[in-house]
Every structure is written in C-alpha cells, then in structure tokens.
Amino acid sequence: MNSPFRADRISAAKIMVVGCGALGNEVLKNLALMGAEHIWAVDFDRVESGNLSRSVLFSREDALKGRFKVDVVAERLAGMNPRIEINTVRGDVAFDVGLGLIRKMDVVIGCVDNRWARYCINRLCMRAGVPWVDGGISYLEGTVRVFVPGKNCYACQLGPEGLKDLARRIPCPEIIRRDEQAGKAPTSSIIASVTGAVQVQEALKLLHPELLEEGALTSLCGRMFCFEGEHMTTRVVELAAWDDDCPVHDRWEPVKETAVTAETTVGQALEMLGKELGAEKVTIHLSADCFVDRVIRKDNNASLTVMLPGRKVAERLGQDPDWRGFPFSALYQHEYREIDERFPYKSLTVGQLGIPEKEVLHVSTSSGEAYMEMQ
Numbered sequence: 510m511n512s513p514f515r516a517d518r519i520s521a522a523k524i525m526v527v528g529c530g531a532l533g534n535e536v537l538k539n540l541a542l543m544g545a546e547h548i549w550a551v552d553f554d555r556v557e558s559g560n561l562s563r564s565v566l567f568s569r570e571d572a573l574k575g576r577f578k579v580d581v582v583a584e585r586l587a588g589m590n591p592r593i594e595i596n597t598v599r600g601d602v603a604f605d606v607g608l609g610l611i612r613k614m615d616v617v618i619g620c621v622d623n624r625w626a627r628y629c630i631n632r633l634c635m636r637a638g639v640p641w642v643d644g645g646i647s648y649l650e651g652t653v654r655v656f657v658p659g660k661n662c663y664a665c666q667l668g669p670e671g672l673k674d675l676a677r678r679i680p681c682p683e684i685i686r687r688d689e690q691a692g693k694a695p696t697s698s699i700i701a702s703v704t705g706a707v708q709v710q711e712a713l714k715l716l717h718p719e720l721l722e723e724g725a726l727t728s729l730c731g732r733m734f735c736f737e738g739e740h741m742t743t744r745v746v747e748l749a750a751w752d753d754d755c756p757v758h759d760r761w762e763p764v765k766e767t768a769v770t771a772e773t774t775v776g777q778a779l780e781m782l783g784k785e786l787g788a789e790k791v792t793i794h795l796s797a798d799c800f801v802d803r804v805i806r807k808d809n810n811a812s813l814t815v816m817l818p819g820r821k822v823a824e825r826l827g828q829d830p831d832w833r834g835f836p837f838s839a840l841y842q843h844e845y846r847e848i849d850e851r852f853p854y855k856s857l858t859v860g861q862l863g864i865p866e867k868e869v870l871h872v873s874t875s876s877g878e879a880y881m882e883m884q
C-alpha cells in the first residue's frame with residue numbers, strides 16, 4: 510500500500526510546533542523526514558544536560574553552551590533537509606506569538622507539558638480557525654488529541670471547574686511556569702517517539718481534508734489516543750466537547766489589515782487605526798496580558814515604577830532589593846487592559862506594551878468591534 514499522503518501537500522504546508530523539548534524534537538524530526546518544508550518552531554527555553562537523554566536533535570555541546578532550543582532545532586533540521594525553511598519564535602506561546610502568524614498555519618502541533626500552555630495554544634487556534642494536535646507524555650504513557658475549531662475545543666473539554674482552576678492561576682504565568690517545570694513528569698525518549706509519531710501522523714491527515722471526507726482516513730478529532738507501555742495497552746476514547754457558551758473558542762473574524770507594527774508608537778497606532786476604521790475614537794483591548802506602570806505596597810504605600818507587561822513584573826520586583834520576594838497579595842498593581850486616548854504613555858511602542866509582531870489587535874469603536882492584523 511502506498512502512502513495516502515501527497516508529497517506536494519506536505520511540502521507546501523505551513524506547520525507550527527510549539528515546544529521543542531523531548532516531544533517537540535520527535536515531532537520536528539518526523540516532519541522533516543516526511544517532507545515538510547515550512548516549519549515554525551516556538552520555545553523560550555535553553556538546552557540543558559537533562560534534555561540530552563531524550564532529545565534526538567540536541568548535543569552535549571548545545572547544553573554546555575546553553576543554546577536556545579529553537580536555534581538548535583533550526584540548525585539540525587536544515588542539516589537534514591536544506592530545502593526546509595524553518596522559522597523560529599524564541600518566546601512564550603501565551604504572549605509572544607502573534608495571531609496573524611497562527612492564521613497563516615495549516616496546522617499547529619502542541620508539544621507542551623502543562624495545561625496553561627495548552628489553554629493558550631487552544632485559544633489562539635480557535636480565534637484563528639486553525640486545527641491543532643496536542644501530545645502529552647509521562648514515563649510510560651502518552652496521549653494525543655486533535656482539536657478542530659467548530660468541532661471540539663480543549664477549554665470546553667476542561668469543563669467549568671477545570672477552567673475556573675486554570676483561571677485562578679492565570680494572573681502569574683511566570684510562577685506557574687516555574688512550578689510546572691519543578692514538578693515535571695519524568696519522560697523517556699521511547700514514549701516521546703511513540704507519541705510524537707502519532708501527532709505528526711494526525712497533523713498530516715488534517716492536510717488531506719478530501720481523504721477524511723471520503724473515509725479513506727479517519728482523524729482523531731473528538732477522541733483521545735492513549736498508549737500505555739507498561740502492559741502494552743492502547744485505547745481510543747471519545748472526547749468530543751463543544752459548548753456554545755465557551756468564551757475561549759470565539760473566532761476572530763473578519764480580520765482586516767492595519768499598517769501598525771510592533772515599532773509603531775501607541776499614539777500613532779491609535780491615530781492609524783482610527784483612520785483605517787473611519788472612527789474618531791478607538792480602544793485597543795490587550796487580549797493576552799495587561800500593561801503595568803507601577804506597583805504599590807499595601808503596607809506602606811511605597812510605589813515602584815515598572816512600565817512592563819504584567820508577565821514581566823515579577824522579574825522586575827526580583828531585581829530590586831526592597832521588593833524581592835514580596836508576596837503579590839500584599840501589592841496593588843496599577844494596570845491597563847484597554848488602551849485609548851486617555852492612555853498616558855503614548856510614546857511607548859506597541860511592542861513595549863507586550864504586543865508581539867503580527868498580532869491581531871482587538872479594537873472597538875463606536876460602531877462595533879474590529880480585528881486588525883498588524884504587519
């Protein structure tokens with residue numbers, strides 16, 4: 510039997526891989542071997558010696574030099590196939606990947622190890638209308654799920670309790686990330702191989718909608734594949750969930766273009782958006798994170814100017830001896846979630862607010878909502 514996959518379809522597809530750890534390594538390797546030529550890799554982390562026993566693309570030297578994972582995988586993939594165009598985002602999927610970039614993808618593959626990151630990938634993919642394939646691994650167990658906008662959604666599947674639990678933790682992603690990493694489940698190269706291979710196979714199926722339609726292939730969409738290596742059991746369980754009231758899977762459309770870039774100042778951006786939308790007043794909603802100008806201590810009213818996106822505040826507090834280790838509950842954070850003509854720091858750039866390149870801005874005017882894709 511020949512492969513049902515068309516080589517031209519795979520080589521033309523735009524595929525994003527979020528997370529370049531054990532699973533991400535396997536997924537990227539398989540994409541390269543299967544002939545994918547347009548790949549985006551996203552990760553914020555550096556290679557460490559602990560990664561080497563389960564990551565096929567990393568070397569001892571990469572760990573010694575503490576190189577960024579995305580830089581290393583880009584180099585190794587180019588070595589496997591010089592035709593591969595590999596683009597990298599050295600950052601966090603929660604904040605640093607513009608929705609405009611996700612909108613260009615045919616499929617996104619999630620290789621992350623925590624629920625917060627899955628929630629963020631899901632939110633981006635649902636807004637953009639792009640399917641995504643999730644993988645999860647622990648020592649001898651792997652799971653794969655496929656989420657297709659309009660059919661099933663990771664957030665819907667969590668249910669109201671799960672979402673509430675997650676929402677409580679959203680305000681401080683830096684801390685979540687540290688906690689999740691500290692409690693990281695031990696994994697092995699074997700389970701990463703099995704799971705990553707199934708993820709790539711599911712991603713390639715999504716590139717062939719006509720074969721799915723006629724029944725020549727069946728997608729895992731709406732079900733979960735579970736592999737357990739200890740006693741060699743595999744299961745596929747039903748997992749369809751699409752709740753019409755879910756606030757997380759709102760599709761952002763129609764999307765129009767704006768000339769605003771991450772380098773445009775806030776003042777100029779408000780003016781440009783106003784002209785482009787034919788509106789006198791516009792409000793930009795910061796959808797991923799707030800902007801904080803200062804924090805205030807409740808005990809003595811001392812104030813510290815930070816001028817940073819909310820996610821960076823903890824880092825800033827840690828740098829200042831008077832504020833280091835100060836609990837968040839004892840602070841008042843003065844933040845902006847909406848940017849309009851009253852915003853006092855108009856000479857800051859859009860990027861300094863924490864908005865990534867190619868983001869789609871959620872803008873409201875007196876005549877309604879608009880979604881504006883940055884250059």
Ligand SMILES: [Zn+2]
Pocket residue numbers: 662663664665666751752755756757758
């Ligand atoms: Zn949902």
